[in-house]
Amino acid sequence: MGKYVIKRIIGIIPLLVVVSFIVFLFIHLIPGDPARLIAGKEATVKEIQAIRHELHLDEPIFQQYLIYMDGLLHGDFGESIKSHIPVMHLIGERMLPSIELSLLSMGWALVFGILIGVLSAVFKNRWPDYGGMVTAVSGISLPNFWLGLVMIQLFSVQLGWLPTGGADSWKGYIMPSIALGAGIMAMIARFTRSSLVQTLKEDFIRTGRSRGLSSMTIVFGHALKSSLIPVVTVAGLQFGFLLGGSVVVETVFSFPGMGRLLIDSIQLRDYPVVQAELLLFSFEFILVNLVVDLLYGFLNPKISYET
Amino acid sequence: MYDLLNVKGLKTAFKNNNQRVSVVNGVDFGINKGEIVGIVGESGCGKSVTSLSIMRLLHDTTGDIQDGKVTFKGENLLDLSERSMRKIRGKEIAMIFQEPMTSLNPVMKIGKQLMQGIILHLKYSKEKAKKHAIDTLKSVGIPRAEDIMNEYPHQLSGGMRQRVMIAIAMSCEPELLIADEPTTALDVTIQAQILELMKRLQSDRGTAILMITHDLGVVAEVCDRVIVMYAGRVVEEASVDELFESPRHPYTKDLIESVPKIGERKSRLYSIPGHVPNPNQMPNGCKFAPRCQHAMEICFNKEPELTSEEKRKHRCWLYQQNNVGREQNLGSK
Numbered sequence: 001m002g003k004y005v006i007k008r009i010i011g012i013i014p015l016l017v018v019v020s021f022i023v024f025l026f027i028h029l030i031p032g033d034p035a036r037l038i039a040g041k042e043a044t045v046k047e048i049q050a051i052r053h054e055l056h057l058d059e060p061i062f063q064q065y066l067i068y069m070d071g072l073l074h075g076d077f078g079e080s081i082k083s084h085i086p087v088m089h090l091i092g093e094r095m096l097p098s099i100e101l102s103l104l105s106m107g108w109a110l111v112f113g114i115l116i117g118v119l120s121a122v123f124k125n126r127w128p129d130y131g132g133m134v135t136a137v138s139g140i141s142l143p144n145f146w147l148g149l150v151m152i153q154l155f156s157v158q159l160g161w162l163p164t165g166g167a168d169s170w171k172g173y174i175m176p177s178i179a180l181g182a183g184i185m186a187m188i189a190r191f192t193r194s195s196l197v198q199t200l201k202e203d204f205i206r207t208g209r210s211r212g213l214s215s216m217t218i219v220f221g222h223a224l225k226s227s228l229i230p231v232v233t234v235a236g237l238q239f240g241f242l243l244g245g246s247v248v249v250e251t252v253f254s255f256p257g258m259g260r261l262l263i264d265s266i267q268l269r270d271y272p273v274v275q276a277e278l279l280l281f282s283f284e285f286i287l288v289n290l291v292v293d294l295l296y297g298f299l300n301p302k303i304s305y306e307t
Numbered sequence: 308m309y310d311l312l313n314v315k316g317l318k319t320a321f322k323n324n325n326q327r328v329s330v331v332n333g334v335d336f337g338i339n340k341g342e343i344v345g346i347v348g349e350s351g352c353g354k355s356v357t358s359l360s361i362m363r364l365l366h367d368t369t370g371d372i373q374d375g376k377v378t379f380k381g382e383n384l385l386d387l388s389e390r391s392m393r394k395i396r397g398k399e400i401a402m403i404f405q406e407p408m409t410s411l412n413p414v415m416k417i418g419k420q421l422m423q424g425i426i427l428h429l430k431y432s433k434e435k436a437k438k439h440a441i442d443t444l445k446s447v448g449i450p451r452a453e454d455i456m457n458e459y460p461h462q463l464s465g466g467m468r469q470r471v472m473i474a475i476a477m478s479c480e481p482e483l484l485i486a487d488e489p490t491t492a493l494d495v496t497i498q499a500q501i502l503e504l505m506k507r508l509q510s511d512r513g514t515a516i517l518m519i520t521h522d523l524g525v526v527a528e529v530c531d532r533v534i535v536m537y538a539g540r541v542v543e544e545a546s547v548d549e550l551f552e553s554p555r556h557p558y559t560k561d562l563i564e565s566v567p568k569i570g571e572r573k574s575r576l577y578s579i580p581g582h583v584p585n586p587n588q589m590p591n592g593c594k595f596a597p598r599c600q601h602a603m604e605i606c607f608n609k610e611p612e613l614t615s616e617e618k619r620k621h622r623c624w625l626y627q628q629n630n631v632g633r634e635q636n637l638g639s640k
């Protein structure tokens with residue numbers, strides 16, 4: 001197991017190299033000349049040339065990539081074209097709130113999603129099931145910005161319980177995490193339900209009952225674990241997306257997250273920032289995938305870690 | 308009256324498209340302490356449903372028990388609350404199923420599955436339960452019992468898994484073990500070993516066994532008494548010797564006839580003509596009449612009662628007293 005994890009982590013390295021190259025290529029294929037943008041409208045050709053040279057834009061693209069990677073390996077992501085603040089610093093102050101918000105959204109989406117899913121499966125085709133599935137469908141179909149606006153109207157404007165936005169205290173995380181988590185919770189609830197309904201038909205459930213186990217033990221002690229594989233799959237995928245930040249929800253709650261930083265830097269053609277963010281997202285996604293794979297092995301002992 | 312289990316007029320129906328279909332229809336039989344009783348019959352005749360009804364394990368299906376009594380040690384199980392019933396299941400009456408591949412939880416270690424019941428029913432501490440679990444595994448002939456405690460079902464062969472199932476069933480020393488085709492999914496040598504094991508458990512511990520099977524070979528091998536079922540009814544009951552020596556019901560005769568015998572060359576295996584009636588289109592009268600070589604007029608009109616003849620029972624007009632057709636039909640075969 002420990003060996004397997006190390007092997008997988010080493011396996012990530014070539015993947016990262018390929019991804020970074022693709023990201024790099026993409027950014028450089030986007031029309032528009034960063035040197036011209038930096039120099040401004042009135043700049044002479046000579047000035048632009050100078051900036052080009054300084055940014056190594058006059059080198060062949062592969063050379064540029066190597067220079068960039070060399071910087072990365074030394075912890076240098078370059079600096080913002082616009083503000084000249086180091087990219088590390090820009091991302092650094094956005095990353096933590098984004099990760100916290102993602103964890104919170106995912107956390108309660110998992111807890112409530114699984115709970116609703118279990119209730120729906122156990123009381124299949126009875127009112128807890130209908131109630132749960134109505135909640136789930138609403139969660140999927142309500143746009144999250146609308147949910148955000150309604151919550152702001154209710155809890156901030158009318159009741160004054162929560163701040164309308166920002167990430168200054170934990171209270172600022174409550175509403176955005178609900179807005180982001182609602183859809184995911186709904187998805188998790190539906191996956192849990194359908195998977196658990198399937199598992200409850202299995203022979204070993206009947207064996208469990210024939211041994212006098214209570215419904216509680218059967219559902220939580222026997223059936224749930226076998227039912228969680230599809231749930232872990234969606235949850236992992238959704239968590240990957242969450243880490244990338246949500247522009248809409250961050251805008252509604254003026255939350256200082258990664259999503260807005262990305263959109264802002266794309267609009268400003270701030271290539272170094274965009275590039276670093278995309279790399280980071282890829283890295284996070286790969287990491288989440290690794291965790292999901294490890295969870296598969298935990299949930300299904302037939303999946304061996306050997307090869 | 309039998310001193311362990313008495314099933315009387317058991318009736319179980321399933322709901323299909325808002326229509327109730329009785330698949331077990333007035334089943335009567337009993338088991339004494341330490342006895343091995345077989346239930347035989349073609350596929351679909353209601354053997355499994357009968358055993359699930361005794362255990363009241365129809366939760367996850369559309370079936371429910373409509374009528375009858377299941378008296379276990381003087382107590383009607385059908386009157387018990389679900390909570391009291393859970394104390395019977397696994398402790399007083401244990402069950403093993405046909406498919407050892409799917410009857411164990413694939414994602415839980417054998418040891419944990421085994422200990423769960425021991426802790427629940429015998430209220431042992433964890434260490435004591437573990438020791439008891441290992442002892443039970445050894446008693447059903449599992450080598451390296453300690454290692455197997457930490458393994459998952461998929462790491463074991465089919466025969467080993469069925470031994471584990473038996474260990475789980477026997478771990479709380481039940482008085483009755485219901486085995487629903489425990490050897491059907493296994494190959495012949497393993498099958499013989501498992502039957503041997505069950506016989507040994509019965510003689511060592513005095514556990515009564517209800518052996519459900521459609522294999523008359525299994526019945527001949529292990530059972531003391533046999534119940535033959537057809538279309539949700541008991542059609543004959545006799546001791547094993549009597550049944551094979553002088554079967555009464557034509558269905559039983561056909562069943563025995565259809566068992567291939569070693570050393571006997573036949574151009575074609577005998578199979579009973581026709582097929583089992585669909586539960587929602589049961590014929591009037593005797594349910595076997597349409598397939599019966601000896602059927603008389605009355606067989607199509609009126610269903611015979613289960614009638615005692617000394618120690619055996621049968622449900623057939625050929626043997627009913629005051630039956631006009633008796634003489635002419637008895638000798639006809």
Ligand SMILES: Nc1ncnc2c1ncn2[C@@H]1O[C@H](COP(=O)(O)OP(=O)(O)OP(=O)(O)O)[C@@H](O)[C@H]1O
Pocket residue numbers: 321322330348349350351352353354355356357368369370521586
């Ligand atoms: N869950 C269920 N829902 C609806 N009908 C069922 C269900 N289980 C069994 N039945 C019906 O009950 C009848 C008896 O089934 P049962 O499983 O008891 O047969 P069996 O004698 O055990 O046969 P086999 O030898 O194939 O195991 C069949 O006609 C079957 O279609």
Ligand SMILES: [Mg+2]
Pocket residue numbers: 354355356487
């Ligand atoms: Mg069956």
